[in-house]
Amino acid sequence: xxxxxxxxxxxxxxxxxxxxxxxxxxxxxxxxxxxxxxxxxxxxxxxxxxxxxxxxxxxxxxxxxxxxxxxxxxxxxxxxxxxxxxxxxxxxxxxxxxxxxxxxxxxxxxxxxxxxxxxxxxxxxxxxxxxxxxxxxxxxxxxxxxxxxxxxxxxxxxxxxxxxxxxxxxxxxxxxxxxxxxxxxxxxxxxxxxxxxxxxxxxxxxxxxxxxxxxxxxxxxxxxxxxxxxxxxxxxxxxxxxxxxxxxxxxxxxxxxxxxxxxxxxxxxxxxxxxxxxxxxxxxxxxxxxxxxxxxxxxxxxxxxxxxxxxxxxxxxxxxxxxxxxxxxxxxxx
Amino acid sequence: xxxxxxxxxxxxxxxxxxxxxxxxxxxxxxxxxxxxxxxxxxxxxxxxxxxxxxxxxxxxxxxxxxxxxxxxxxxxxxxxxxxxxxxxxxxxxxxxxxxxxxxxxxxxxxxxxxxxxxxxxxxxxxxxxxxxxxxxxxxxxxxxxxxxxxxxxxxxxxxxxxxxxxxxxxxxxxxxxxxxxxxxxxxxxxxxxxxxxxxxxxxxxxxxxxxxxxxxxxxxxxxxxxxxxxxxxxxxxxxxxxxxxxxxxxxxxxxxxxxxxxxxxxxxxxxxxxxxxxxxxxxxxxxxxxxxxxxxxxxxxxxxxxxxxxxxxxxxxxxxxxxxxxxxxxxxxxxxxxxxxxxxxxxxxxxxxxxxxxxxxxxxxxxxxxxxxxxxxxxxxxxxxxxxxxxxxxxxxxxxxxxxxxxxxxxxxxxxxxxxxxxxxxxxxxxxxxxxxxxxxxxxxxxxxxxxxxxxxxxxxxxxxxxxxxxxxxxxxxxxxxxxxxxxxxxxxxxxxxxxx
Ligand SMILES: Nc1ncnc2c1ncn2[C@@H]1O[C@H](COP(=O)(O)OP(=O)(O)OP(=O)(O)O)[C@@H](O)[C@H]1O
Ligand SMILES: [Mg+2]
Numbered sequence: 001x002x003x004x005x006x007x008x009x010x011x012x013x014x015x016x017x018x019x020x021x022x023x024x025x026x027x028x029x030x031x032x033x034x035x036x037x038x039x040x041x042x043x044x045x046x047x048x049x050x051x052x053x054x055x056x057x058x059x060x061x062x063x064x065x066x067x068x069x070x071x072x073x074x075x076x077x078x079x080x081x082x083x084x085x086x087x088x089x090x091x092x093x094x095x096x097x098x099x100x101x102x103x104x105x106x107x108x109x110x111x112x113x114x115x116x117x118x119x120x121x122x123x124x125x126x127x128x129x130x131x132x133x134x135x136x137x138x139x140x141x142x143x144x145x146x147x148x149x150x151x152x153x154x155x156x157x158x159x160x161x162x163x164x165x166x167x168x169x170x171x172x173x174x175x176x177x178x179x180x181x182x183x184x185x186x187x188x189x190x191x192x193x194x195x196x197x198x199x200x201x202x203x204x205x206x207x208x209x210x211x212x213x214x215x216x217x218x219x220x221x222x223x224x225x226x227x228x229x230x231x232x233x234x235x236x237x238x239x240x241x242x243x244x245x246x247x248x249x250x251x252x253x254x255x256x257x258x259x260x261x262x263x264x265x266x267x268x269x270x271x272x273x274x275x276x277x278x279x280x281x282x283x284x285x286x287x288x289x290x291x292x293x294x295x296x297x298x299x300x301x302x303x304x305x306x307x308x309x310x311x312x313x314x315x316x317x318x319x320x321x322x323x324x325x326x327x328x329x330x331x332x333x334x
Numbered sequence: 335x336x337x338x339x340x341x342x343x344x345x346x347x348x349x350x351x352x353x354x355x356x357x358x359x360x361x362x363x364x365x366x367x368x369x370x371x372x373x374x375x376x377x378x379x380x381x382x383x384x385x386x387x388x389x390x391x392x393x394x395x396x397x398x399x400x401x402x403x404x405x406x407x408x409x410x411x412x413x414x415x416x417x418x419x420x421x422x423x424x425x426x427x428x429x430x431x432x433x434x435x436x437x438x439x440x441x442x443x444x445x446x447x448x449x450x451x452x453x454x455x456x457x458x459x460x461x462x463x464x465x466x467x468x469x470x471x472x473x474x475x476x477x478x479x480x481x482x483x484x485x486x487x488x489x490x491x492x493x494x495x496x497x498x499x500x501x502x503x504x505x506x507x508x509x510x511x512x513x514x515x516x517x518x519x520x521x522x523x524x525x526x527x528x529x530x531x532x533x534x535x536x537x538x539x540x541x542x543x544x545x546x547x548x549x550x551x552x553x554x555x556x557x558x559x560x561x562x563x564x565x566x567x568x569x570x571x572x573x574x575x576x577x578x579x580x581x582x583x584x585x586x587x588x589x590x591x592x593x594x595x596x597x598x599x600x601x602x603x604x605x606x607x608x609x610x611x612x613x614x615x616x617x618x619x620x621x622x623x624x625x626x627x628x629x630x631x632x633x634x635x636x637x638x639x640x641x642x643x644x645x646x647x648x649x650x651x652x653x654x655x656x657x658x659x660x661x662x663x664x665x666x667x668x669x670x671x672x673x674x675x676x677x678x679x680x681x682x683x684x685x686x687x688x689x690x691x692x693x694x695x696x697x698x699x700x701x702x703x704x705x706x707x708x709x710x711x712x713x714x715x716x717x718x719x720x721x722x723x724x725x726x727x728x729x730x731x732x733x734x735x736x737x738x739x740x741x742x743x744x745x746x747x748x749x750x751x752x753x754x755x756x757x758x759x760x761x762x763x764x765x766x767x768x769x770x771x772x773x774x775x776x777x778x779x780x781x782x783x784x785x786x787x788x789x790x791x792x793x794x795x796x797x798x799x800x801x802x803x804x805x806x807x808x809x810x811x812x813x814x815x816x817x818x819x820x821x822x823x824x825x826x827x828x829x830x831x832x833x834x835x
Contacts, residue, residue: 200449200450200452201448201449201450202441202443202450204450205430205434205438205441205450208427208429208430209427209430209434209438211429212427212428212429212430213425213426213427213428215425216425216426216427217427217438218409219389219409219421219425220409220438220439221408221409221410221412221413221439222410222438222439223410279427279428279429280429
């Protein structure tokens with residue numbers, strides 16, 4: 001609770017901005033420190049862990065869900081949620097592959113189709129939320145089912161292979177930078193761009209404003225509905241990107257692959273310190289959150305821990321991450 | 335005041351389900367004028383302001399802005415016309431900074447409108463704050479500010495639009511006298527710059543200082559408009575309420591006994607309090623006076639277990655007690671009415687009945703946990719009646735009540751719950767004069783029944799009138815405990831500023 005303070009220019013107030021910004025950085029470095037700790041732990045636990053081929057494998061395995069997590073960060077900062085990004089990835093992958101293989105469209109069209117179908121799905125989510133006033137949970141749950149079904153219909157419940165398109169697999173697996181899969185490069189470049197959009201542009205500012213107090217944002221004369229549609233569309237753009245990466249990596253679209261990715265993405269966002277209540281969050285945190293999940297799963301696998309137990313550990317990590325986060329918030333307040 | 339008419343409202347009506355909030359009202363505003371609007375809680379003041387600023391659509395009537403008929407369709411249209419508003423309830427984005435809040439929707443940009451220019455944003459905000467002499471840091475996160483400072487952000491934001499008409503809906507309800515005078519200076523400057531200000535307040539004594547004319551609404555209807563210099567507070571009150579009200583300034587009968595129910599000795603807390611000692615007797619009303627930041631709210635928070643106590647002793651009914659969390663406070667029969675009703679007092683999405691019964695649910699449920707609906711309804715309906723809460727029924731959602739009526743609901747909630755020790759923090763904020771009298775009467779009755787009351791208030795006349803004794807605080811310490819007979823405003827102010835230069 002806010003303490004009453006006098007009108008005078010007291011010292012704590014003058015330092016407020018600085019203290020706040022230091023604290024924000026500390027929050028991030030806390031997540032970063034956990035990542036480093038987990039990393040060091042596995043390096044000592046198993047020598048196979050600390051090798052470049054394993055590390056680049058970890059990075060490659062984060063590419064798709066990391067991309068989804070970046071898009072989801074925007075949505076969660078508005079105080080919303082997007083459950084459709086998992087099967088949305090399937091649908092955009094199937095769409096892309098369908099245009100490339102069945103319709104024999106060129107490479108570039110494949111990319112455009114992937115991105116626009118993702119953005120369109122996001123925009124429809126946004127419209128359901130603003131025009132029909134459905135809660136984000138319901139709107140995107142419905143979209144999740146619709147995308148799942150459409151992916152099966154379009155693909156005819158069979159994989160669509162893209163090996164007829166020369167170089168398609170190079171999008172994810174090529175090496176513009178030696179020894180680094182392109183998918184990883186694309187993930188980091190996307191994260192960088194997303195971070196600029198979130199922190200330096202008007203969309204980003206309104207993302208935080210809406211999540212912080214939608215009513216007040218509306219009363220300030222901002223067309224909140226329009227911006228919500230735009231923000232969900234941006235989220236969808238990253239879903240499209242994830243779909244493209246997935247088809248490229250597998251050189252095919254798998255009509256059953258993607259369901260459940262949304263939960264991994266949401267988990268990464270939350271571990272990265274973005275508040276489910278909206279108004280707070282960062283792309284850097286999300287990237288770190290994605291890496292923590294990927295490193296954990298890889299490390300446990302290398303230590304030959306059963307798949308079943310890996311999942312249990314990830315669940316526990318989410319509890320610890322969110323609990324320490326809320327603990328720190330509580331301390332801040334008193 | 336010039337003769338240029340900025341705003342003319344004629345025959346405006348606005349209804350909500352079950353309530354006719356405005357009925358054929360009129361209002362006008364000239365350039366360089368402060369026109370005050372007063373009326374009881376629920377009289378329709380905020381509703382008219384929301385019509386003028388495009389938040390509500392009027393059912394009928396006309397609004398002329400600079401001589402032309404306008405239809406203010408939304409907040410953005412109001413901005414474009416040049417009408418800005420400070421809302422009665424704080425409406426800010428708590429996760430954004432002061433500067434980001436002030437210029438939301440009008441952010442300076444760079445590189446061909448693509449990117450935000452936060453350096454310019456902060457610089458502009460700093461210049462604005464300096465010109466208004468408001469001690470705020472543009473880069474501070476708004477959620478970390480006190481309510482009073484958030485109110486200053488609202489003021490700065492409204493003025494930054496550089497509008498011709500500025501509406502202030504109870505801007506001073508959470509400000510102290512110092513901050514209020516700072517606001518009055520700002521208003522004087524606005525007048526000089528030829529702007530028009532609509533000023534709403536329940537602190538009627540402010541009107542004499544700041545307004546040129548006063549318009550009174552009652553029950554959604556226009557009653558009269560008077561020149562401030564030709565009228566008196568008594569006249570205004572009688573127009574507001576429709577009858578004479580005897581505003582009693584004498585202290586009420588003292589009902590305190592010699593039995594000490596709460597004894598606080600050497601209390602310190604991490605945040606502010608240093609060596610606070612006082613006692614509270616059965617049947618006593620103990621006033622707490624002091625400036626903002628004196629630590630009065632912190633005493634309350636420590637006693638109800640919200641703030642950790644670092645040193646000192648608390649005795650309830652002669653027994654030393656440990657209060658570590660809010661449940662301990664409740665178990666000891668200590669009730670706390672918070673000064674921040676939106677965050678701690680009211681469930682805005684629930685109805686009036688639910689809110690009033692909330693903290694006494696146990697009393698109104700059966701052994702199996704079923705709710706005794708009829709019984710609870712009877713109680714909440716009675717409370718609505720005694721406090722004259724203006725609502726179509728107890729089933730109305732709390733957020734649809736006027737600001738003052740929401741505050742009354744919070745008071746009703748704590749009166750319904752039977753606590754032996756009640757702490758009221760700024761209980762009459764935003765409440766009209768008539769209802770204040772009712773609340774004073776109720777507090778006095780409670781004391782006569784043997785309850786003990788701590789009343790924290792920034793309004794000195796209220797403290798003087800109601801308290802048996804007055805504890806004055808300054809900078810986290812108790813600087814004086816005065817018997818009502820010896821107290822007056824000067825004595826209190828002396829103690830309240832003891833540690834100030
Ligand atoms: N959105 C709404 N839905 C239903 N009723 C409403 C709504 N807004 C206001 N009212 C009702 O309209 C009447 C006038 O309310 P208004 O907020 O204008 O009062 P006010 O004069 O500003 O009072 P206060 O001094 O308490 O702020 C009240 O009875 C209130 O309950
Ligand atoms: Mg009002």
